[in-house]
Amino acid sequence: MDKGCDRLLVSRRTVLKAAGTMGAGMMLDKNATNWLTAVRSEAPGEKLIPTFCAMCGPSLGCGIYAYVKDGRFTRIEGMQESPVNGGRLCAKAHAAPQWVYSPQRLKYPLRRVGKKGEGKFERVSWNQALGVIADKLKEQKQKYGAESLAILSPARRSYSEFLYRFLMAHGSPNYGHSGICAMQKAFSFTYTLGAAPVPDIPNTRLLLIWGKQPVYSGSTRGNLKQILDAKDGGTNIICIKPTMEPDVAVSDTWIPIRPGTDAALALAMLNVIIHEKLYDSQFVAQWTYGFEKLEKHIVKYTPNWAEPITGIPADQIIELARTYAKTKPACIDHGNGLEHTSSSNSAVRAIAILMAITGNLDKSGGDIFPGGSGMPVPKSVHLRERYTQEWVDKLVGPEFPKAFQPGAEGTSSAYYRIFDSVLTGKPYPVRTIIAPGTQPSVSTRGVKNVLEALKKLDFYVVVDVMHTAEMNYADVVVPVATMYETDHPFEFSGNWIMARNKVIEPLGNYKSDYEFWIDLGVRMGYRKDFWNGSITECMNDQLKPLNLTMEELRAKPTGIVFQPKPMEYGKYSKIFSRVSTRFSKAPYLPQGKVAIYNTTFEENGYEPLPVWVEPPESATGTPELLKKYPLSFSDFHTSKVYNAGWLRNVPYLREVLPYPTLQIHPEAAKERGVADGDWVSVESPYGQMNIKAQVNPGIRPDTVMALHGWWQGCEALKLPGFSLLEKGANTNSMYSVDYAKAFDPVVTAMSSQTLVQVRKA
């Protein structure tokens, strides 16, 4: 045992350090293979398969070893050799076998035989299913044009580019993107700073965690460890968010902001910093454009103005602004929470300007533009070279204004607007929607409208591993393999590339998401664009820049780790002159400087300076509603054990969070005679939910919040599922879908704020 204990105390850091010192292109395989062999011999009867976790994604997930016994996937261990997770894994990762073998798995393709919504299907073969889809798409392309097809995007996946490729080959620009998934933030940062910066946490003295949840989202991927190491090292940590989540619990200061008012706080901080001349005047003079216009503009956004909006005392705003401006270096770790509001673009732009004028941009310990990777980038399958202006003009409901498309990800229509087009026929009705790994009735706003649109829609295709919330409206259901049942694709990010390995044989009559698009492409007659139907050729083609085949990559069990490019700070002239993805190839920043005043926005009819925009309903925006709906409401987008609208059917995870809950302050609960664990009715001007009260002293007394994405039941625990509409637990049913108020005017971000009343159910 003593021999064991010494090995036990070898920290993960040592292993990673060893990996990190290898040269570009050097393999970890030598050590890894020995390690693998050693463990294999210690555990007879059990096979270990190195691969990626797939409980979020598929994307470059965390490295895992999947254990297989008698052909059954049994348990999991973190891959220490992975530079992404270094052996760490979250709760979801460990529940993978229960997810793979869950009774809700789809086993074979289905074709609807009953009425829409009724749930009557007949079993068909993979080829029959593809034939039905291909015939419909060909017919519609001829009758209505290829743009009558929209494909909904889930969160970024490694198959996202396959959706684009199919759309490119078919001729439709309508990639439906949610409007609240990092791309909004990326857009606003890029059109202000030239790129989206990341916080240099290890070298900072002050860290602001703003609208971000580092524990529930990617806890194993390094960011959380950096935060905790910074905490141990004495860095001052300030968290800005409405509830006291676990990252707030370990921080030094909590700024309990009212949901959706980050723009107001950032504007008031700018007011203090500019008024008190706490900015870096040299950086401002040399590298920013329009500061003097901001000086005048910002006068009205005082801390006293922001106090009733944000719910943060003016004195605390002043102190926060001074602390941020005076502590050098300081960085802001920004999250997607900033996007979920009609002032999304302004919030992110104001925060970008804070980073810039305080002189914290691209400096050690500030917010930086990382140096990149020494890895040759695998070939994209997107077919970007085919974009034309006509293509952009055909977008059914642009996610970003047409003048800014194609964007970093490609062309995109706002997810909700695709459904709206079905109902209104404006500008034209989408006729077929394909939903691969995404559930519109729990992922976007206006649930009633979405369900109505699904009834009206000509043709709806669900491509998924599991029963989905609105699967009963589908004309064809295509089951696909989980990523534990397929040996592709390779995944890469940063400095690491690895082949995915198959853990078990598929449990049913299906192939992978990737093979679905390839097979459908071939059936449509787009054979040449789809590698003549060969997934192997597809993978090998993408790997050409690395001079590798998939099998050669697979021979290295833990993949290849490359060295990062050395970090250089102060790359202002390079970053500020980056060329945009638009057809004009005009730079993101026309003046080659930080666009405090944004002339590109001005030319296109948008606000050139960040401005405050009230959420559709709020205490300060619609005070007349407070009598009927006295509490601010918003939802959490991430959770420790679930992803979006998924995983509630997994028993080990559902045991941790068995019920949808309303986080409510003890005072607000007491006023309503509500006790912890009581079922409560939550009612907004648009919808209603019945969920359980969780009395939480760590939330603003004027605010209640709930986790989004509840609909699934859990058979093994005899826990119920929930209605998508009234008496359910669907936070999306609570919000406005008024285009004039509920969406950011530039980036179409969906507001996650409203007012509610809470009563005992």
Next chain:
Amino acid sequence: MEKPMGRQYGFYFDSDRCVQCHACEVACKSWNTLELGIRWRRVVDLWAGQFPKITNKTISLSCMHCAKPACVEICPAKAISKRSEDGIVVVDSSKCAGCRSCTAACPFHVPQYARTGTMQKCNFCLERLQQGKQPSCVATCPGEALRCGPLDVLIESSSTRKPAERLSGPTIPSLLISGRLKEADLLEILASKI
């Protein structure tokens, strides 16, 4: 207990690095294929103060593998024993009669009962330990809040890193805690939550 004791193994918990993600809890269930409803490890939190001056502390608790385990002493069937080589407390379910005397004796609400009615609890992932691996909970911890090993080594390493205190109490639990959670907080948690 007659044999001379080897080095006592135990856990180290840094409450300033625990972020209540429950990865340890689920890693334990999955690795040990636990029945639903059974928890060998649990994450419990403690709130104090009034908005906005609130504190929230957390602990991840499992069997403490006490130096003087009350469960071993009380078990009439002698189903629970303390390993001489590493002090790990283990249960022989073939001997357990399911009388639940250990539940009454354990100050930490550790014993769990599966459908068979016999007691089960954390065994320090002995099978992993024998392969030179950390228990599943420790290996997975995203915040690196949990560590384990021989207590003397843990105490020595904590003296150069962060001060840690070994829990007191008549059973002498093999758990070191560090950070903002103190022993008094743990007693409060144990008094109110199971």
